[in-house]
Amino acid sequence: MKEQRTSIQQQGFGLSWLLLCFVFALHVWDEATHDFLRYYNATMLTLYGHFSWIPRMDFEFREWLIGLLVAIVVCFALTPFAFRNARWLRPLAYLFAGIHFLNGMGHTVAEIFGGTVPSVRFPGVAPGFYTAPLLLVSSAYLFWSLRRTVRPHSVLSPSTYGKS
Numbered sequence: 001m002k003e004q005r006t007s008i009q010q011q012g013f014g015l016s017w018l019l020l021c022f023v024f025a026l027h028v029w030d031e032a033t034h035d036f037l038r039y040y041n042a043t044m045l046t047l048y049g050h051f052s053w054i055p056r057m058d059f060e061f062r063e064w065l066i067g068l069l070v071a072i073v074v075c076f077a078l079t080p081f082a083f084r085n086a087r088w089l090r091p092l093a094y095l096f097a098g099i100h101f102l103n104g105m106g107h108t109v110a111e112i113f114g115g116t117v118p119s120v121r122f123p124g125v126a127p128g129f130y131t132a133p134l135l136l137v138s139s140a141y142l143f144w145s146l147r148r149t150v151r152p153h154s155v156l157s158p159s160t161y162g163k164s
Helices: 002-011 014-033 036-050 061-077 079-083 087-113 132-148
Strands: 115-117
Touching (some): 014 061, 014 079, 061 079, 079 087, 087 115
């Protein structure tokens, strides 16, 4: 059993990271083809109108898409480190999974309520909803993989103190 655990730790969390990268890219395509920005910008402007302390973060399509494509490329570029179970990547992986889990929940809740704020309603399915379940499942898989591949901290035995 211990040998199997060591093998899993050596494989790292690369497969779940890679899966979430693909789902992230698919989700961006889903949002881009279903006019996500129109609803997002209207929601942000409404919220900014009511709560001036919220930063105004409305986007043009080009800058939004380029920013997300750069993020996708960076995530894919980090995949080899995830397969090596790089310790420095683990906090970023938890953040990556957390952001996408919350994103999937947000799209699901927006679909359930039919809009984001009272003045922003969806005439059909909420943009990004088709891939929201994939975000939820793949981010949960990354969380699970991270827990499963955690390396125990090395502890020095009393006989090794003072030896170089």
